[in-house]
Amino acid sequence: MTGETILVFSEEPDAVLGLVATARSALAGTPGRVEAAMLGDGAAARAGGADRLYRLLLPEGARHDPSVAAAALQQVVDLAAPRLILVASTKRGRETAARLAGVIDAAVTTGVSSVALEADGVRIHREVLSGNAIGEEVLLGPNPIVAVMSSAPTGGSPAAAPTEVTDVPIEPGPARITLVERTVKPAGGLRIESAERIVSVGRGLRKKEDLALIQELARAMGAVVGCTRPIAAEAGWLSDDHWIGLTGHRVKPRLYVAIGISGAVQHLVGMRESTIVVAVNKDANAPIFAQSDYTIAGDLYAVVPALVRALTGT
Amino acid sequence: MPGPIRSWVAVKHGVDVVLARAERATGNVAMDRAPRKTSDFDRNAVEEAVRIREKFGGKVTALTVGPPTAKEALRDALAIGADDAVLISDPARPELDGRGVAQALAAYGRKHPEFDLWFFGEGSTDHFTGTIGPRVAAALGAPSLSYGRRVTVDDGAVVVDREYERELERVRAAFPAIVTVGQEINQPRVPTFMSTLKASKKEIRAVGPADLGVDGAEWAPTTRRERVFVPEVARKRQALAGADVAASAHMLLEALRAEGVLP
Numbered sequence A: 001m002t003g004e005t006i007l008v009f010s011e012e013p014d015a016v017l018g019l020v021a022t023a024r025s026a027l028a029g030t031p032g033r034v035e036a037a038m039l040g041d042g043a044a045a046r047a048g049g050a051d052r053l054y055r056l057l058l059p060e061g062a063r064h065d066p067s068v069a070a071a072a073l074q075q076v077v078d079l080a081a082p083r084l085i086l087v088a089s090t091k092r093g094r095e096t097a098a099r100l101a102g103v104i105d106a107a108v109t110t111g112v113s114s115v116a117l118e119a120d121g122v123r124i125h126r127e128v129l130s131g132n133a134i135g136e137e138v139l140l141g142p143n144p145i146v147a148v149m150s151s152a153p154t155g156g157s158p159a160a161a162p163t164e165v166t167d168v169p170i171e172p173g174p175a176r177i178t179l180v181e182r183t184v185k186p187a188g189g190l191r192i193e194s195a196e197r198i199v200s201v202g203r204g205l206r207k208k209e210d211l212a213l214i215q216e217l218a219r220a221m222g223a224v225v226g227c228t229r230p231i232a233a234e235a236g237w238l239s240d241d242h243w244i245g246l247t248g249h250r251v252k253p254r255l256y257v258a259i260g261i262s263g264a265v266q267h268l269v270g271m272r273e274s275t276i277v278v279a280v281n282k283d284a285n286a287p288i289f290a291q292s293d294y295t296i297a298g299d300l301y302a303v304v305p306a307l308v309r310a311l312t313g314t
Numbered sequence B: 001m002p003g004p005i006r007s008w009v010a011v012k013h014g015v016d017v018v019l020a021r022a023e024r025a026t027g028n029v030a031m032d033r034a035p036r037k038t039s040d041f042d043r044n045a046v047e048e049a050v051r052i053r054e055k056f057g058g059k060v061t062a063l064t065v066g067p068p069t070a071k072e073a074l075r076d077a078l079a080i081g082a083d084d085a086v087l088i089s090d091p092a093r094p095e096l097d098g099r100g101v102a103q104a105l106a107a108y109g110r111k112h113p114e115f116d117l118w119f120f121g122e123g124s125t126d127h128f129t130g131t132i133g134p135r136v137a138a139a140l141g142a143p144s145l146s147y148g149r150r151v152t153v154d155d156g157a158v159v160v161d162r163e164y165e166r167e168l169e170r171v172r173a174a175f176p177a178i179v180t181v182g183q184e185i186n187q188p189r190v191p192t193f194m195s196t197l198k199a200s201k202k203e204i205r206a207v208g209p210a211d212l213g214v215d216g217a218e219w220a221p222t223t224r225r226e227r228v229f230v231p232e233v234a235r236k237r238q239a240l241a242g243a244d245v246a247a248s249a250h251m252l253l254e255a256l257r258a259e260g261v262l263p
């Protein structure tokens, strides 16, 4: 093998670092190159040790139109002739990947957790069936595009030679999508993804005021409060940063206590990586029980106060 | 005031993620034999198109790509309120991959360019790649507005409020445009007995590559599906039941301390 190129792209400098690392491990010691396409000064690509940096000179404020980034990447693909294109599986990343796939007619997939180059294609693992299962697929044909889930960057390998830089100017086409307004979401401060212990509540709770019970237990356990989708999205009792599951946050605490939660598949996928799972539910047949280490069948309005008393010795 | 609006909605008859089961011996899910249902967000997409028609007039057509059994998804769309439905099939390839589905939908779009808005789910319940809508848009050279949480129609244009991880955007594009939506956008109506009955009597048009003026070679897969498996998570499943609730509570805390997950 005379060295293949993996091209990585992200709009987020933080993600580029992780993508370069993923690309290096996909090359697995073969004499390949990792080239990065990004906006801005490319500091992340250099820090990550990319062999080449394509600086995309996108027209000001074109971020809201994924076809602009896709057009820019199409030019880079022509220059770099990559074996594989890696992007971050964020919402914008998936959108750009899809548009690029449409333009260059390549295989594309998203939400990928592992990537390996093989003789006849690119083997990947990804989440399927709403997170209930893992799919193993081989992407065939030229320039497959893979959107990978974020992984912690594993300390960049500094480039032996200085990163080469190529500027890619983009002709601003006619604006197809106009941005009327952009609001940055208020940062909730809660980082539930990194919580060690979570006390999570579902629709077993009767009213918003009763959250005090759950909060009290969380405090006594040194835990953060989590919830199911209905509590955040429908009732609005807790903000979105507490929401766990397929469309919420993925968590992996050492202890997950599910209170008044039935255990729908879309919730389970968000907490499956917890070390120890406890369920409190008045229905001993609730699906959550089969996915738990310790279960108490009972009314949360009796069990939660009893737990608080046992913890605080009152 | 906008005139009548011609909407299309892409609906998928995907694997039912609740009913699909892994085979005990292998841990594999036989996707080709798994029970199917209409993909969740596609119902939201149909509902949104129907609401727009109810407001401005026009017509809603549901489209699916798949074998004849995928007509089920079209029946669901008709029961929610779509006016008519088209099944796109390639008899040579009963199951297409993502590229094949996008190519088939794009072929339909080229042959019938008369739509104003084309709705997609932002991800399908079984595969959730989130790629089909923007990919079809790219193939047709149309703007794609993804992750819609609110859609309003202005004179000859669509305005979409959409949600990213860290920001919210309001964007606008002239027709024809492709919009993808998630479950927060609306609450799809529950079909009534009458609407279901009416839907079951509607004729569903079936088209193949030849009807769309292509030979189907461009629908060939670029993905080889090796397997789908359920990762084993072994849980202890210990039921704690003391003499009373206080006793159960103490048993739990003891167990958690023994596990080292509680100080």
Ligand SMILES: Cc1cc2nc3c(=O)[nH]c(=O)nc-3n(C[C@H](O)[C@H](O)[C@H](O)COP(=O)(O)OP(=O)(O)OC[C@H]3O[C@@H](n4cnc5c(N)ncnc54)[C@H](O)[C@@H]3O)c2cc1C
Residues within 6 Å of the ligand: A201, A202, A203, A204, A205, A227, A228, A229, A230, A231, A243, A244, A245, A246, A247, A248, A249, A259, A260, A261, A262, A263, A264, A265, A266, A267, A270, A280, A281, A282, A283, A286, A298, A299, A300, A301, B040, B041, B125, B183
């Ligand atoms: C596309 C899609 C995406 C989704 N994404 C998510 C997601 O990200 N996260 C998520 O959580 N859900 C998600 N859902 C929703 C999911 O399917 C379930 O509807 C939801 O998780 C149920 O929440 P719950 O367990 O709080 O409520 P329920 O299912 O109503 O369960 C309530 C439970 O409380 C128990 N209970 C009632 N009273 C008491 C009491 N007094 N004491 C003890 N127990 C009691 C009941 O026995 C029951 O088991 C999604 C659904 C779809 C279709």
Ligand SMILES: Nc1ncnc2c1ncn2[C@@H]1O[C@H](COP(=O)(O)O)[C@@H](O)[C@H]1O
Residues within 6 Å of the ligand: B010, B011, B012, B013, B039, B041, B042, B045, B063, B064, B065, B066, B098, B101, B119, B120, B121, B122, B123, B124, B127, B128, B129, B130, B131, B132, B133
């Ligand atoms: N076979 C299909 N037929 C019609 N529409 C589809 C099909 N597969 C996917 N779609 C549409 O594309 C969306 C996104 O699917 P996916 O890219 O698989 O996440 C779905 O919500 C549907 O609107």
